[in-house]
Amino acid sequence: MERMLNGMLDSYTIVITSGGSLGDWAIPYVREGKVLIGADSGALFLIEQGYRPDIAIGDFDSVTAEELERIKDNSRKTIQCDPIDKNFTDTEMAFRLALDMKPTNIVLLGALGTRFDHSLANVHLLALADENGVAASIADATNRISLISQDAYVDRLEHPQVSLLPLSHAVTGITLEGFQYPLGDATLTIGQSLGISNVLLQERGMIRLKQGRLLVIQSRD
Template identity: 30%
Template sequence: MLCADKSAWLITNHAPQLILSGYDNIDGDIIAVDAGLQSVYEHRLSPTVIIGDMDSLDPALLHKYRDVPLQRHASRKNATDTELALDWCTEKGYGRIVICNDMQGRFDHCLAIVQNLLDLYRKGIDATIESEKQRIFFIRESLSLEGKKGDLLSLVAYSPTVRFVGSIGLEYPLQELVIQQQQSRGISNVFERDEMSLKVAEGEVLAIYTPL
């Protein structure tokens, strides 16, 4: 059973040196994903569990955390270490998950993380990918964001058709806008003020927020 107040922060192999929220402001359990344990160590975080095949992790570093529960997987497997960590979080009932990843590594791995995000969204989990410069998440019917004038919000259709009811505070209004899955129509909308809101009538929408 999911618990909305139970949060997990996945520190992945490609966790950025900085995240938008700030590592000091993490408000949940730390999940070290394979070589992400190096970032956990550098930021002096206390992991709840370490998950992965450990094939890219320094054994000496792993030894420093010998008292932390370890979920070791085979290197030949049918899921990425991040997906295995997300499966563990789902089983434990985390209702909110933040994946810390710079999204600058291999494109196939970045795309896989977005696919993982879609799976979490469909399971009713509040999930976000957070890097140094962006937040990536799926929208549930409506969205309200505080930011600054000039910030960017890109909207990507993840279903054949997305229909918007409308928006407030965006340079390019979304009133009754329809975006097809193959279109780039929703890229690089701009905050006209320090906050915005929108409503979705139909479809699955991936949002990428980029504060400037």
């Protein structure tokens, strides 16, 4: 079975806004969400853009008391937890909640920012989605990050550059079609940069693989 990356969002897409870098670029993604979940200050972002979060979740330590009241007043449901007695980040709580809702697609916005530890942990959430059979991606102003463990189409759209990085120790049987630098039955292991900065030559390319988890990072400068 083949997946499609970066194409039209599915009819049951959950969009999560987190507390990292957000801006006007995020609005087209928000519009495609059937369910909107705001994690901590990500809920405030939705409200400030004129959207009503279906769920606001987090410890809300990144907002003021007044902003928290605004979030509660303008969200359909608010789930507040103790900032100390919790096992997951706000973003992971939102992500796990989204998975429980059985969507076909999750788009995570505001997951990248100045805290590299949080950014990397959020990228690892894509593996959690893969384990649950849910397509998921992270988007910011210039990138879209997905994870695949099976053959997938990739559409060029506004992201002509494509980098491939293994999230498992090794990804085997990688074959690329429609790319400037083709690969045939190749293996990528952690620590290699062979898959960096490829270019789609057509509107759609194909990534095939046999085993492993592969990050597909689409970028525009």
